[in-house]
Amino acid sequence: MSERSWPPLPPKNESEADKAARLAAEKEAKRIRYVCTGFLLRRAFLTCPRDPVSDEIDRALEQERQELRKHRPQTKILLLGQAESGKSTMIKNFQLYFCPSSFHAETEAWRAVIHLNLARFVNYLLHVLSNANTGPTRDYRMLQMRLSPLKQVELIVTRCLSAESCPIATPTEDKPVLRSESATEVSIRGGTGWKSFMRRRRGSQSKVLANVDDLEDARRILDACKEDIVALWKSPAIRVLEEEGADLHHHARYFVEHAARVADIKYTPTTDDILRARLRTVGVEEYRMTMETAAEKGAEWVFYDVGGQRSQRVSWASYFEDVNAMIFLCPMSGFNQRLSEDRSVNRLYDSMELWETVCRSKLLGKATFILLLNKADLLRSKLRAGVQFGDYIMNFDRERPNTVEEVSTYIRKEMTEVHRVYSPQKRQLHVHLTCAIDPSLMSAVLNSIRDVILVDILHRTTLL
Numbered sequence: 001m002s003e004r005s006w007p008p009l010p011p012k013n014e015s016e017a018d019k020a021a022r023l024a025a026e027k028e029a030k031r032i033r034y035v036c037t038g039f040l041l042r043r044a045f046l047t048c049p050r051d052p053v054s055d056e057i058d059r060a061l062e063q064e065r066q067e068l069r070k071h072r073p074q075t076k077i078l079l080l081g082q083a084e085s086g087k088s089t090m091i092k093n094f095q096l097y098f099c100p101s102s103f104h105a106e107t108e109a110w111r112a113v114i115h116l117n118l119a120r121f122v123n124y125l126l127h128v129l130s131n132a133n134t135g136p137t138r139d140y141r142m143l144q145m146r147l148s149p150l151k152q153v154e155l156i157v158t159r160c161l162s163a164e165s166c167p168i169a170t171p172t173e174d175k176p177v178l179r180s181e182s183a184t185e186v187s188i189r190g191g192t193g194w195k196s197f198m199r200r201r202r203g204s205q206s207k208v209l210a211n212v213d214d215l216e217d218a219r220r221i222l223d224a225c226k227e228d229i230v231a232l233w234k235s236p237a238i239r240v241l242e243e244e245g246a247d248l249h250h251h252a253r254y255f256v257e258h259a260a261r262v263a264d265i266k267y268t269p270t271t272d273d274i275l276r277a278r279l280r281t282v283g284v285e286e287y288r289m290t291m292e293t294a295a296e297k298g299a300e301w302v303f304y305d306v307g308g309q310r311s312q313r314v315s316w317a318s319y320f321e322d323v324n325a326m327i328f329l330c331p332m333s334g335f336n337q338r339l340s341e342d343r344s345v346n347r348l349y350d351s352m353e354l355w356e357t358v359c360r361s362k363l364l365g366k367a368t369f370i371l372l373l374n375k376a377d378l379l380r381s382k383l384r385a386g387v388q389f390g391d392y393i394m395n396f397d398r399e400r401p402n403t404v405e406e407v408s409t410y411i412r413k414e415m416t417e418v419h420r421v422y423s424p425q426k427r428q429l430h431v432h433l434t435c436a437i438d439p440s441l442m443s444a445v446l447n448s449i450r451d452v453i454l455v456d457i458l459h460r461t462t463l464l
């Protein structure tokens with residue numbers, strides 16, 4: 001090695017302590033050299049007109065970035081929580097905020113899901129009305145007949161959304177149970193990559209084009225039925241059902257309320273529509289997002305979205321290792337609801353029990369914990385309508401005001417305490433109040449989550 005080479009040869013008879021100090025100094029010098037060179041080259045590149053040398057520098061920097069990316073530990077984020085807590089909706093928020101072009105590229109796929117949500121809910125309403133105590137009226141029979149093609153829409157869209165080898169969407173049972181959430185549920189099996197079905201099917205040949213044609217047929221049927229859907233929803237029979245206590249508070253209610261727009265042939269889903277579309281997750285779905293905005297531009301973050309039903313929870317643990325952040329969603333509005341898989345269990349109690357199990361996990365010991373107290377909007381409307389939180393949650397002092405502020409403070413305190421007592425090691429907990437269907441409220445929360453995760457990455461790569 002020549003005298004000018006770097007690093008210089010170590011001194012003879014170097015002690016172990018001196019060697020360790022020298023290696024640490026070399027490592028730090030290399031890091032500073034990398035950061036400074038990158039900065040200076042980039043500045044030179046930005047201020048000078050483009051020339052072949054700049055292009056060369058650019059290529060070298062890009063190559064270096066690629067190399068770094070290859071060796072950079074992957075950023076893994078796990079979303080947990082009971083069914084319908086809003087995990088998949090949070091994934092959509094991340095995508096919308098950090099990878100907007102990929103979010104908007106999937107609009108067409110979401111249209112099919114929204115049409116399925118709408119058709120299923122209307123078919124469910126027709127079924128409930130045909131079994132109502134009052135007995136079907138003549139007007140209703142007319143509507144039922146004119147809306148019967150919606151069964152066909154449901155079948156077509158279900159088939160088109162399902163991968164050939166792995167059905168993801170379950171059609172309505174012949175005799176649906178009289179609870180709206182289970183009668184209208186549409187599922188997705190993790191790993192099927194269902195969103196690419198449009199692109200894939202367009203790119204291949206005749207069978208594929210037939211599927212696209214089928215979806216066009218479904219849209220035409222919906223368009224032809226839209227006025228009748230509006231008439232059905234406005235009909236006195238539906239109001240009577242509600243007065244009699246039928247459970248029509250369902251995610252798809254939004255789509256039937258907007259049926260004139262959603263069923264129109266020219267319909268393109270808005271961001272709000274996509275955030276409201278419901279597709280139950282079965283198994284574990286992996287999402288790889290290449291960040292388009294903010295500090296981590298170009299970095300790949302991997303999200304794991306799990307199915308939240310009780311039967312799905314056994315498969316969660318295999319995803320616990322090497323996770324940077326665990327985001328837990330607790331839907332606060334579930335305080336007066338029961339689990340659809342076990343009608344004897346209150347949803348909020350289930351969420352709290354699940355939280356304790358997750359906090360106790362040693363495999364998640366080093367993960368950053370983020371708790372989202374979700375569905376704040378639904379909680380607000382329930383409390384405003386006079387539903388008393390204290391009637392359902394025993395430890396909540398009934399003397400306290402029945403407001404979102406009091407209730408969320410109570411839930412936050414309980415869950416923070418569980419985290420403090422049961423965590424295997426001391427760690428920080430970040431808590432946010434959220435409404436995952438309102439992107440304007442979510443941006444501050446998403447930024448704050450991003451910052452927390454970035455700090456975790458820096459800690460892990462020992463730059464801090």
Ligand SMILES: Nc1nc2c(ncn2[C@@H]2O[C@H](COP(=O)(O)OP(=O)(O)OP(=O)(O)O)[C@@H](O)[C@H]2O)c(=O)[nH]1
Pocket residue numbers: 081082083084085086087088089090251275276277278279280281282306307308309374375376377378434435436437
């Ligand atoms: N009103 C309201 N609806 C929400 C909120 N968050 C999610 N939702 C809706 O709740 C429904 C269920 O949300 P998902 O994100 O599918 O729930 P999930 O946790 O992924 O459920 P599983 O896949 O069954 O585990 C969807 O229709 C969402 O649009 C919220 O804050 N407020």
Ligand SMILES: [Mg+2]
Pocket residue numbers: 087088089279280281305306307
């Ligand atoms: Mg889901």
